[in-house]
Amino acid sequence: MFWRSVVVKLWFTILLFFSFVLLTLTIFLLQFFQNFHETQAREELEQDTEKVISIINGNDNRSLMTSTIEQITDPSKRVVLVFSRGDYWISSSNDQELESLDINWFYSNEEFKQVLNHEDSTYQKTTLPETDREILIVGQPFENREGAVFVYESLDIVKETTSQTTTLIFVAAGIAIVLTTFFAFFLSTRITAPLIKMRKAALELAKGEFHTKVPILTRDEIGELAIAFNRMGRQLKYHIQALNQEKEQLSSILSSMADGVITFNRSGEMLVTNPPAERFLSLLTYENGKQAGEEATPLELQSTLERVIASEQEEVTQEFHLQGRSFVVIMSPLYDQLYIRGAVAVIRDMTEERQLDKLRKDFIANVSHELRTPISMLQGYSEAIVDGVADSKEEKNELAQIIHDESLRMGRLVNELLDLARMEAGHIQLNIQEIELESFLNKVVNKFKGMTQEKDINLKHDFNLETMIVRIDPDRMEQVLTNLIDNAIRHSDTGGEVQLHVHAVEDQIEFSVEDSGTGIPEEDLPFVFERFYKGDKSRVKKMGNTGTGLGLAIAKNIVDAHNGSIDVHSKRNEGTTFMFTIPGNL
Incomplete structure (x- = not known):
């Protein structure tokens, strides 16, 4: 982790580069100074040689000549004068090893022989014999x-000078190197400090902290980078917020849609669903015998x-019938330019439309049936009177009474239809009054005394009321x-029982009417509050059991207008219970 740091990499790069340059320069300097000292030593030796030759050429006195040479030469050097073989002179030196030099060495060296023979001068860097x-x-x-x-002189002096120079260079x-290390570390820290802050800010940005800002410390390229980074953060925050708003808006639209929506990718995976679509999928999954989820x-x-x-059609429609409900699925392709990347399915629950269509047809059939019977009777009995079938006055009065009863029945049917239409259109008007509830209920019960005595029905009532008004x-x-x-x-057999229960529960009043009749078939229970519902499917008019089939629909609308609710429970051959609840104070 340490070696992956930008500071270390930059510091190490600068230090390595400077060390390479410094090492190269040091090698060249050492070579230069070594050559320089040797050249300087050679020039000094040549100058000394010139001085000695000039002294010898200008002086024939040998003792004066040698004493003069001793005075002008450096004691670290040594002068050898060779006049002829066996005739030579060597100056003294403070270097003992230089004094051990044998004169015969000069005669054995080929280059020195050339000098002695006046052929050429010489300069050599050599090693003392036996050392x-x-x-x-x-x-x-x-x-x-x-x-x-x-x-000649020893190279130790040159080496010592070179060594001192080398030490000084090192x-x-x-x-x-120390200064470069400090400078490189300072420079790399100075350069990378904003980058480190940008890295931390970028990590915060990746976590969704879009308010993070990088301080602008300089006005160079790094400062411009920090400005661009901050601008990028603001732009990202703006675009992310816009995307979130659009996503939430899309989610709200999908959630509030009555139709189901499912989007698929090309491989068939579901990407987006809304609640109606999930309900459809749960029904389809259950229908296929799979587990939910x-x-x-x-x-x-x-x-x-x-x-x-495969067909690249604009849309494909398919209808499903699941658990008594009807769904229509309309699937259309989704394009990425010219490439189909998936599809979107719109799922529409057509159950209500199908039911409404059925109700419309049933309504026409029921109204036609209900009106056809009295109209036929009116037509038949009126023709009997016109044709003189009824001769006596009593027969004519009887036929006229039937015509009158059927006309009243038609008028009652039409009035109930108009009343129900006004209620369903929301035009019902309630005349709200404060009444004493128990007396009101007793009046309703007393209306049925004659009817219950005629059919031998026991009508019971149970009033448990906390409030009377x-x-x-x-x-x-x-x-x-x-x-x-x-x-x-009417639906209870002779000797049966009907009970009216009224209870006050908190601020609600609960009513229930229970009978011991034949009950309602289970498959008919969802339709009892619809217009023209009759439990007798054969529509045979039994004595005292006639009706238009609109009463329960009107009752439901009246209860709904009182902000209440109505329901029914029934079992075959065990009786039926209608219950409804309304607020005590509207």
Whole structure:
């Protein structure tokens, strides 16, 4: 982790580059100074040689000549004068090893022989015989006499000078490396500090902290990068907020849609669903015998998707019948330019439309049936009177009475239809009054004494009331109770029982009418509050059991207008119970 840091990489790069340059420079400097010192030593030796030759050429006194040479030469150097073989002179030196040099060595060296023979001068860097010490030696022949002069010195002085220079260079290099290390670390820290802050800010940005900002410390490229980074953060925040708003808006639209929506990718995976679509999928899953919660796309939808992708049709429609409900699925392709990337399915619940269509047809059939019978009777009995079939006055009065009863029945049917239409259109008007509830209920019960005695029905009532005064529309509520009790009596056999229970629970009043009749078939229970519902499917008019089939529909509308609810429970041959609840104070 440490070596992956930008600071370390930059510091190490600068240090390595500077060390390479410094090492190269040091090598060249050492070579240069070594050559320089050797060249300087050679020049000094040559100058000394020139001085000795000039002294020898200008002085014939040998003792004066040698004393003068001793005075002008450096004691660290040694001068050898060779006049002829066996005749030579060597100056003294403070270096003991230089004094051990044998004169015969000069005669054995080929280059020195050339100098002695006046053929050429010489300069050599060589090693003393029988030692490992290096010396520099310059040899030059005399101009006007036989012989030559040799001046030499040890290279230890040059090496010592070179060593001191090398030490100085290495010390300077070490100081330079230390300073470079500090400078490189400072520079890399200075450069990378904003980058480190940008890295932290970028990590915060990746976590969704779009308010994170990088401080702008400089006005160079790094400062411009920080400005661009902050601008990028603001733009990201703006776009993410816009995307979230659009996503929430889309989610709200999908959730509030009455139709189901499912989007698929090309491989058939479901990407987006809304609650109506999930209900459809749960029904389809249950219909296929699978467990709830399985995420796989149903085979029916998968096959429809394959048809859409294969045929590239604008839309494919398929209808499903699930658990007594009807659904229409309209699937259309989704394009990515010219490529189909998936499909969207719109699922529409057509159950209500189908039921409304059925109700419309049933309504026409029921109204036609209800009107056809009295109209036929009116037509038949009126023709009997016109044709003189009834001769006596009594027969004519009887036929006229039947015509009158049937006309009243038609008028009652038409009035109930108009009343129900006004209620369903929301035009019902309630005349809310404060009434004493128990006396109101007793009046309703007393209306049925004659009817119950005629059919030998036992009508019981149970009133458990905490409050005696309620606010209701008494006429409408009497219409509801009258309809329910009348139905209960008419559908109960002789010797049966009908019970009216009224209870006050908190601020609600609960009514229930229970009979011991034949009950309502289970398959008919969802339709009892619809217009023209009759439990007698054969529509045979039994004595005392005639009706228009609109009473329960009117009762439901009146209860709904009182902000209440109505329901029914029934079992075959065990009786039926109608119960409804209304607020005590409207």
